[in-house]
Amino acid sequence: MASRVPTNDDGVILLELLRHFGRGDPDLTELIFSDLFWSAIRLEDTQRNRILARAAVLMQYGRNDREIRDGAYAAVGDPMRPEGKRKADLLVVTVKAPELDGARAAFGIAQDAPPDHSARGAGFWHVRRETPTRSLDIVVTMNGLSTNADMAAFLSTVFAEYDVRLCVLLGMAAGREDQVVLGDVVIADRVKDFGRKVLRPEGDELEPRVFHPDRAIVRTNSNIQPQRMGWHELVQTRLREAMEADIPGLRFPAALDPAEFEPAFHRGTVLASDQLVEDGRLSDHAAQAGERRKPIAAEMEAAGFATVCEENSVLWLVIRGIADFGQPVRSKEWQFVASLSAATALVLWIDRSTYLADGKST
Amino acid sequence: MPEFDVVPFRLGAPTPQPKNPKLSKFYGQVAEMILGKAVVQAEFPQRVFEVVKSKEADKNPVRIYERLCQALAKISPAAELAILDLSQWTGAIPMIGSIPGKAFMHIAHAIGASITDWPEARILAVLLPKLPEPEDQAYRQLSTYIRQDRVILFSDDMETTYSREPNIPYGSTLLHVLDNPLEMLKRKLIIRRGWYARGLDDVTSSYARHFFDGSNCGRELERLLATTLRDPQLHPDLVVYHSAGSTWLKGPLSTVCRDHDLKCYEYEEGSQETELPGQVESAEGKRVLLVVPVVDTGATACRVAERLEELLQPAEVQVLAALSTVGRKERMGKRTICQGAGRSAEYFLRVRQEDVHSEDDACDPVRIGTSISRIDQGDDGRLSTYEFWDLVKTAGLKDEDDVPHWRPALGKVPNLPRMLDTYGCWLATKIWAGVARIVRQLSQDTVFVCPGGEQGAGKLAHHLEVATEAQVVRIPRDLVDAVAEQAIAPSATWNAASAWCQRLLPATSPSVVLFDEFVRSGKTMKAMRDILEARDIPILGSCCLVDFSPDEPKPNFHCLYAWNRRSHLPGD
Numbered sequence: 001m002a003s004r005v006p007t008n009d010d011g012v013i014l015l016e017l018l019r020h021f022g023r024g025d026p027d028l029t030e031l032i033f034s035d036l037f038w039s040a041i042r043l044e045d046t047q048r049n050r051i052l053a054r055a056a057v058l059m060q061y062g063r064n065d066r067e068i069r070d071g072a073y074a075a076v077g078d079p080m081r082p083e084g085k086r087k088a089d090l091l092v093v094t095v096k097a098p099e100l101d102g103a104r105a106a107f108g109i110a111q112d113a114p115p116d117h118s119a120r121g122a123g124f125w126h127v128r129r130e131t132p133t134r135s136l137d138i139v140v141t142m143n144g145l146s147t148n149a150d151m152a153a154f155l156s157t158v159f160a161e162y163d164v165r166l167c168v169l170l171g172m173a174a175g176r177e178d179q180v181v182l183g184d185v186v187i188a189d190r191v192k193d194f195g196r197k198v199l200r201p202e203g204d205e206l207e208p209r210v211f212h213p214d215r216a217i218v219r220t221n222s223n224i225q226p227q228r229m230g231w232h233e234l235v236q237t238r239l240r241e242a243m244e245a246d247i248p249g250l251r252f253p254a255a256l257d258p259a260e261f262e263p264a265f266h267r268g269t270v271l272a273s274d275q276l277v278e279d280g281r282l283s284d285h286a287a288q289a290g291e292r293r294k295p296i297a298a299e300m301e302a303a304g305f306a307t308v309c310e311e312n313s314v315l316w317l318v319i320r321g322i323a324d325f326g327q328p329v330r331s332k333e334w335q336f337v338a339s340l341s342a343a344t345a346l347v348l349w350i351d352r353s354t355y356l357a358d359g360k361s362t
Numbered sequence: 363m364p365e366f367d368v369v370p371f372r373l374g375a376p377t378p379q380p381k382n383p384k385l386s387k388f389y390g391q392v393a394e395m396i397l398g399k400a401v402v403q404a405e406f407p408q409r410v411f412e413v414v415k416s417k418e419a420d421k422n423p424v425r426i427y428e429r430l431c432q433a434l435a436k437i438s439p440a441a442e443l444a445i446l447d448l449s450q451w452t453g454a455i456p457m458i459g460s461i462p463g464k465a466f467m468h469i470a471h472a473i474g475a476s477i478t479d480w481p482e483a484r485i486l487a488v489l490l491p492k493l494p495e496p497e498d499q500a501y502r503q504l505s506t507y508i509r510q511d512r513v514i515l516f517s518d519d520m521e522t523t524y525s526r527e528p529n530i531p532y533g534s535t536l537l538h539v540l541d542n543p544l545e546m547l548k549r550k551l552i553i554r555r556g557w558y559a560r561g562l563d564d565v566t567s568s569y570a571r572h573f574f575d576g577s578n579c580g581r582e583l584e585r586l587l588a589t590t591l592r593d594p595q596l597h598p599d600l601v602v603y604h605s606a607g608s609t610w611l612k613g614p615l616s617t618v619c620r621d622h623d624l625k626c627y628e629y630e631e632g633s634q635e636t637e638l639p640g641q642v643e644s645a646e647g648k649r650v651l652l653v654v655p656v657v658d659t660g661a662t663a664c665r666v667a668e669r670l671e672e673l674l675q676p677a678e679v680q681v682l683a684a685l686s687t688v689g690r691k692e693r694m695g696k697r698t699i700c701q702g703a704g705r706s707a708e709y710f711l712r713v714r715q716e717d718v719h720s721e722d723d724a725c726d727p728v729r730i731g732t733s734i735s736r737i738d739q740g741d742d743g744r745l746s747t748y749e750f751w752d753l754v755k756t757a758g759l760k761d762e763d764d765v766p767h768w769r770p771a772l773g774k775v776p777n778l779p780r781m782l783d784t785y786g787c788w789l790a791t792k793i794w795a796g797v798a799r800i801v802r803q804l805s806q807d808t809v810f811v812c813p814g815g816e817q818g819a820g821k822l823a824h825h826l827e828v829a830t831e832a833q834v835v836r837i838p839r840d841l842v843d844a845v846a847e848q849a850i851a852p853s854a855t856w857n858a859a860s861a862w863c864q865r866l867l868p869a870t871s872p873s874v875v876l877f878d879e880f881v882r883s884g885k886t887m888k889a890m891r892d893i894l895e896a897r898d899i900p901i902l903g904s905c906c907l908v909d910f911s912p913d914e915p916k917p918n919f920h921c922l923y924a925w926n927r928r929s930h931l932p933g934d
Binding site: 001017 | 726729730731732744746747748751754755759774776909912913915916919920921923924925926927928
């Protein structure tokens with residue numbers, strides 16, 4: 001018998017010590033890590049995996065990015081939490097109410113339906129979608145708070161509740177007027193955190209961080225042309241249904257005729273920073289971030305979202321409908337439509353995705 | 363008869379010449395221990411001591427070099443041994459803690475410069491508060507002489523560099539000849555590290571990091587209390603004891619009061635009816651002494667003293683504390699406890715407390731959820747994960763030294779020697795409690811055996827001797843290494859003339875528990891086991907502070923903490 005038998009409590013304490021003790025002392029950190037790993041591999045599977053996952057977060061973000069680290073750390077799941085997480089093939093995360101409304105409309109969830117599950121104030125709506133090859137369990141939820149850190153923190157709740165194969169960040173974004181029109185959809189081939197900068201005497205120097213979706217996701221993006229899959233018919237139908245339902249709070253552009261709404265589908269870069277672009281200089285910001293040519297969508301959550309998903313080994317996808325151009329005066333009447341446009345494109349993406357269809361998680 | 367001499371040098375001491383007969387006896391015993399024969403002290407009635415006062419030593423440490431060189435030149439030409447007394451225990455240096463590094467550097471230089479002119483066989487014994495670290499520059503300056511045992515360092519912690527005989531009973535000579543209860547209280551006091559909530563209510567705004575436990579200092583406390591109660595300045599008519607939680611002072615105080623025919627009552631804060639027993643006699647016009655285990659902020663002692671004045675109407679309430687966390691003097695000091703009322707408390711020993719406010723970033727009960735420590739919590743002989751790493755964070759890390767030849771160094775390891783400096787008694791009592799759980803026959807007759815000449819094991823040995831009064835025998839490190847490397851047979855290590863053999867080979871063999879600072883390959887433990895088994899000495903079990911190979915089976919083994927030190931980080 002070993003001269004010490006570690007317990008779950010030991011693992012949790014060691015994690016907390018690493019979060020708080022180790023900063024600034026790499027030797028001490030290394031020693032506590034060695035104890036943590038030795039202890040964790042002697043624990044029961046679930047606790048061991050959660051502790052090791054949290055340890056991985058701490059190794060990745062030991063000294064930097066405290067907000068993202070803490071969000072990711074929490075997202076891994078409390079090692080002391082009992083077994084019994086819900087399972088979902090796909091989890092759709094939205095941020096604002098028009099985005100949730102758009103997602104519910106696209107997935108056929110009644111706008112007044114109560115959530116099937118709730119945790120820490122967040123509602124989760126469950127829906128099963130029959131694809132051509134298999135049925136998928138889909139969960140739709142809403143964060144309610146912008147910024148990357150808030151998204152990271154919210155995913156801690158999500159991943160504590162659900163085991164997920166693919167996590168999708170769905171909603172609206174700002175676009176470049178010379179590249180897209182309102183209602184168009186941008187699916188992310190990459191996410192760029194363009195708020196990161198180095199402060200130098202001669203001026204701030206941008207230092208963007210880039211997140212790449214898994215190759216399987218990018219490949220699927222390349223293979224999909226929703227316009228050829230009945231996307232416009234689908235979005236027009238859902239839009240008409242929503243207009244006719246006269247749901248309080250849903251706003252539509254005054255001159256929009258659903259029959260003429262034919263958005264375009266773009267593959268591009270999603271720019272994510274904690275700054276809300278309202279200065280009308282989105283093209284300049286994109287250029288500074290090195291994005292001159294490709295279509296872009298600018299929003300405030302994708303970097304935190306991608307970080308936490310990667311920490312949890314969950315594949316991720318970001319899809320955004322263009323609701324404005326980041327002008328000083330932003331109309332909000334396109335927010336639902338843009339979100340619906342992205343959500344309906346996602347529905348088709350799911351139907352066509354071999355990744356989800358083959359039932360394998362990687 | 364062969365002679366020894368005492369170097370006529372004092373560092374910071376106001377009195378130039380030691381007049382204390384106990385001290386002369388002590389020097390004589392130290393000299394006899396080292397030389398192994400009867401000796402007399404050289405007599406120089408008119409000799410003047412070279413003195414460097416504390417301020418001078420601070421401002422101009424080169425004075426130390428000059429005066430010490432002069433003092434070393436005055437040694438009797440016939441002396442086979444010279445003793446340079448810089449011990450705190452003997453009172454040779456009044457400075458608190460240890461000799462500052464710069465001062466010790468000058469001391470080392472002076473010794474190095476002078477010893478070359480001495481007869482080759484003469485030994486210099488240097489008595490210090492603490493042994494310097496081997497990597498210390500001053501230590502390195504003397505390392506050649508230390509290796510040759512021409513310069514032998516002894517510390518108040520009862521450690522020595524004497525390689526020929528690591529079991530030299532310097533410590534017991536310090537204890538028994540000088541017999542200083544205050545020094546013993548300081549050394550036996552258990553300092554537990556935890557999170558001790560302050561206040562009696564549920565609203566905790568701060569935590570004390572230390573709990574001071576004097577439960578194994580009963581004899582010392584009795585002697586100190588007896589001396590104090592006889593002091594004509596105090597000379598109380600009535601003694602009142604109060605403690606918010608600690609119980610360790612109550613017994614010694616009751617004994618001393620009984621011996622001095624003094625009434626002693628216990629005061630409990632609460633309703634008037636329960637504060638003092640009903641039978642308490644009137645103290646009107648008398649002197650009341652309030653005795654408490656620890657005075658920290660002084661608020662409680664002040665409040666109780668004021669309450670006693672209301673209840674008993676005495677002429678005066680004086681306050682005596684065994685320990686104080688505040689005070690100018692480290693020993694036998696006096697401090698203010700009620701600023702406005704001008705009340706003060708006398709204390710035996712000043713101790714170091716750490717306070718952490720609950721809003722502080724480092725307040726682990728708040729930020730980590732660490733459990734609050736209880737002063738009455740039982741001891742299972744182990745350190746919890748939090749306790750261990752909290753101690754490591756406090757003591758820091760160090761490169762592993764004393765690395766055996768047969769394995770690579772572990773690199774950075776917890777600085778266990780430094781951990782033992784402050785928490786040695788706590789850890790030693792934990793070791794004892796843990797071993798008692800696995801070894802049923804554990805008693806004061808049990809002999810603890812460790813490798814000699816190792817800093818960590820040496821400090822643990824010292825604290826086992828002091829805190830638990832365990833008998834400790836140190837087997838010389840070179841013998842342990844030789845057996846581990848199979849350079850010699852275990853039976854060949856036994857030499858009837860060696861003190862360690864004599865301690866282990868009485869008429870009836872003692873039962874033995876092996877211990878070391880930490881265990882990695884287990885070869886040191888095995889070598890010690892082989893040495894003892896060569897003489898059929900029964901081994902009850904083994905123990906260490908930290909086990910770095912926890913998955914290796916070890917029968918009857920106890921450790922305070924264990925994990926596999928090998929790094930599991932990617933890339934390792």
